[in-house]
Amino acid sequence: MIEADLKYCPKCKDEYRADIELCADCGVVLITGTDMLTIKNQTNIRKNSRLGDILPGEDIVPVHKGALNELKDIEKELKRENIGVIINKEGGGSCSGSC
Numbered sequence: 001m002i003e004a005d006l007k008y009c010p011k012c013k014d015e016y017r018a019d020i021e022l023c024a025d026c027g028v029v030l031i032t033g034t035d036m037l038t039i040k041n042q043t044n045i046r047k048n049s050r051l052g053d054i055l056p057g058e059d060i061v062p063v064h065k066g067a068l069n070e071l072k073d074i075e076k077e078l079k080r081e082n083i084g085v086i087i088n089k090e091g092g093g094s095c096s097g098s099c
């Protein structure tokens with residue numbers, strides 16, 4: 001739970017009183033709870049703005065090569081983050097057993 005009138009370390013997420021300027025552990029400048037909330041919201045907006053589908057003409061980036069069941073796990077993981085996934089078989093030929 002983030003309090004708008006407290007301060008937070010952007011690195012270790014530790015909570016500090018409003019009059020503290022630096023994180024005791026990391027030595028980085030603290031940000032206000034308001035800033036923390038803004039950053040959190042931006043992350044959510046970015047996630048929600050993803051379509052979750054890959055449209056024609058979109059760039060496709062190969063992220064992983066591996067066995068199909070392993071790829072299925074990664075696909076699940078990415079779909080939870082609303083990222084579109086295509087599982088592709090390398091090369092041609094028929095798809096029997098291990099694609």
Ligand SMILES: [Zn+2]
Nearest residue numbers: 009012023026
């Ligand atoms: Zn810290």
